């Protein structure tokens with residue numbers, strides 16, 4: 732039997748991670764958080780004094796990493812980095828290392844290994860365009876940048892963290908620009924992807940619409 736891949740791409744703080752995880756659970760499929768891979772590389776590079784600018788060294792580093800996901804836990808060569816890679820600093824680091832073609836190539840096999848029966852929901856920036864171009868279902872999940880900034884702001888406040896809305900908005904705009912304008916696998920809606928704009932709907936509604944998109948195509 733063929734393995735169904737649901738590719739979900741979109742910008743930072745669009746909620747695609749939460750939607751993708753819930754869709755995967757609903758379908759009984761596996762889940763790939765591809766952004767975590769770039770965060771892992773940024774973190775490992777920092778630990779090993781490898782520059783975020785050194786494409787070849789980052790690619791070599793990535794090939795030497797043994798990565799295991801166990802729910803929220805992320806083991807890299809046996810070390811749990813689940814919390815460390817979730818920081819804003821590693822989000823920024825991820826978007827810097829992610830511009831390098833050789834590193835992206837080095838992470839392809841890791842991502843393809845997640846394609847296992849009965850299916851996979853993969854979220855990222857280039858799931859539908861580069862990593863799983865033959866995915867049966869492609870969703871481009873986005874929201875207006877002001878809405879995404881507000882959601883992130885509320886999340887940080889709810890966690891008791893300090894947050895400044897205008898700083899978050901500027902950071903998100905910078906992240907969007909870097910992801911969209913890079914030469915290697917830029918963030919773009921695949922021609923055959925269904926657009927899901929969550930600007931005016933909440934997480935539950937986003938999940939319901941994503942499940943409906945999957946059901947209509949599958």
Ligand code: C5P
Nearest residue numbers: 765766767769825826829855856857910
């Ligand atoms: O999704 P997340 O915020 O964890 O991704 C962090 C960064 O990793 C993104 O800003 C993007 O630059 C990069 N990324 C990527 N390709 C992916 C997933 C993430 O370039 N498939």
